[in-house]
Amino acid sequence: MAIDFKLIVDSLPFLLVGARTAIVVTFWSVLLGITLGLMVALGRLSKITPLAVVCQAYVEFMRGTPMVVQIFIVYFGLPRVGVYLPPLLSGVVALGLNSGAYLGEIFRGGIQSIDNGQTKAALSLGLKPMQVMRYIVLPQAFVRVLPAIGNEFVTMIKDSSLVSFIAVQELTYRSTLVAARTYDYFSMYMATAMIYFVMTFTVSRTLMWLEGRLRVGD
Numbered sequence: 001m002a003i004d005f006k007l008i009v010d011s012l013p014f015l016l017v018g019a020r021t022a023i024v025v026t027f028w029s030v031l032l033g034i035t036l037g038l039m040v041a042l043g044r045l046s047k048i049t050p051l052a053v054v055c056q057a058y059v060e061f062m063r064g065t066p067m068v069v070q071i072f073i074v075y076f077g078l079p080r081v082g083v084y085l086p087p088l089l090s091g092v093v094a095l096g097l098n099s100g101a102y103l104g105e106i107f108r109g110g111i112q113s114i115d116n117g118q119t120k121a122a123l124s125l126g127l128k129p130m131q132v133m134r135y136i137v138l139p140q141a142f143v144r145v146l147p148a149i150g151n152e153f154v155t156m157i158k159d160s161s162l163v164s165f166i167a168v169q170e171l172t173y174r175s176t177l178v179a180a181r182t183y184d185y186f187s188m189y190m191a192t193a194m195i196y197f198v199m200t201f202t203v204s205r206t207l208m209w210l211e212g213r214l215r216v217g218d
Helices: 005-045 049-064 067-081 087-112 116-124 129-166 171-182 185-217
Strands: none
Touching: 005 049, 005 087, 005 129, 005 171, 005 185, 049 087, 067 087, 067 129, 087 129, 116 129, 129 171, 129 185, 171 185
């Protein structure tokens, strides 16, 4: 089956609007994931046992259930308790919650990789534990886990297609609309795949450049 390039060109503006939505969903989901992940990492490293247990349970649940099911739980479940979110925001919340679990483990590994001698030295100089974590441990840990954060960002770009299940008009949803109208699913999904590839390749290369800059300045 030949690819209909004319159809792809004609549909490109429509698809690019969906790609923009996918980027918006990805950005806010990862931002939420980083925030949650940092809190989860600190919670799991905490000496407060109930807090550590809750954080571990959250990580295990989010990593042990399908993301599309998590999206449905947020979208259909929150209205049961009186919380009504539009599809786009529901998708961001669900993806952010999922990302937070993975990023929490990434941050925890990064924090634990920092030499404990630095912490002891800082404490001996009179810094408080929170100051040590903020000014000494976290900056170094962030640089070390940046490649993993980049991988999570790239993964989230692809996973953003799952919000099409709750009618968010991102790239996959819009390509399906065109395909259903023209009956040319092959051409549309090939075009969709190429757009996703361009986005993920651009992001991964940008993050590689940023990582190099940070390591040089370290």
